Amino acid sequence: MKLLTFFFIxxxxxxxxSWLSSVAEAGQTPCTELLHPLHNQVSQVKDQGGVWxxxxxxxxxxxxxxxxxxxxxxxxxxxxxxxxxxxxQEGIPYNxxxxxxxxxxKEKGKEDFTKEHIANGHSQKEVDKLIEFAKFSESxxxxxxxxxxIKKTVEQVELHIERxxxxxxxxxTASAVDEAKALxxxxxxxxxxxxxxxxxxxxxxxxPHIFVLSNRGDTM
Numbered sequence: 652m653k654l655l656t657f658f659f660i661x662x663x664x665x666x667x668x669s670w671l672s673s674v675a676e677a678g679q680t681p682c683t684e685l686l687h688p689l690h691n692q693v694s695q696v697k698d699q700g701g702v703w704x705x706x707x708x709x710x711x712x713x714x715x716x717x718x719x720x721x722x723x724x725x726x727x728x729x730x731x732x733x734x735x736x737x738x739x740q741e742g743i744p745y746n747x748x749x750x751x752x753x754x755x756x757k758e759k760g761k762e763d764f765t766k767e768h769i770a771n772g773h774s775q776k777e778v779d780k781l782i783e784f785a786k787f788s789e790s791x792x793x794x795x796x797x798x799x800x801i802k803k804t805v806e807q808v809e810l811h812i813e814r815x816x817x818x819x820x821x822x823x824t825a826s827a828v829d830e831a832k833a834l835x836x837x838x839x840x841x842x843x844x845x846x847x848x849x850x851x852x853x854x855x856x857x858x859p860h861i862f863v864l865s866n867r868g869d870t871m
Contacts, residue, residue, distance in 0.1 A: 682737035682798065685805050686730070692812050693730055696819045697723070702831060709824050718831045725838045726815050729808050732842075732851045736801050739854075742793045748858060749788035752781050780859045787857045796847065804847045811838055 696702065703719035706712040712719075738744075745753065756764050761782060768778045811834065818830050842848045 680737065680740075682740055682801060683734075685802065686733050686737065689733070689805070689809055689812050690730060692816050693726055696816060697727070699819075702815070702819055705819055706827070706831075709827070712824060712827060715828045715831075718828060718835070722815070722818075722831050722835055725835055726812065729811065729838065729842075729848075732848055733805060733808060735851050735855070736796060736804065736847055739794075740796045740798065740801065742795070743788065743791040743854065745788055745792070746858065748781075748784065752785040753788060756782065756785055777859065784857055784859055791854070800847055804845050807841060807845055808848075811841065 700707075701719065701723035703716050703723050706716040706719040759767065764782070765775075765778050768781070769775065814830070814834055818827060818834065821827065821830075842852060
């Protein structure tokens, strides 16, 4: 289970890492400062092994530790998404895939780019997705997010982070599983209903991750 926990966290980090490098480069902003208290709250739980470790330690909860693992992953995912919103407040910087595809299309043109990648074993559908991603990347370099709306999103996420912390520190283990399940459902609902969380998920879905995972060593 520890390896599985590491896998989920590492996957989240890999998937979002390209987008978030600009946070460190840009330094502190009013947006990133908003997130410090939330990161601290999450770290207090995560550094102790998360809700998964709580369920593993408590008698009667071990059989439900998968819910703890899912909840930890959901919370980490929320924080990565908030970081993404801050990193892309003034536009979505190119990630590695965008840099590669945009430059290759400019150098070779759409027809030769397509022929080359099909010859290398990619399907027409995969190549079309790469080309669409290049268009998306170019058109969103300067897209803006409203800081006031980001603040509203952060406030909604904060309510869930506070529940996460209370669950971890609660001595009432009888209701822990039900609360974990409820919090997982509420986070899923928030990601669908909050406009900026949904926008972040939609934008992130544009990246052809299968191409990244299968070709990173050959093309980057």
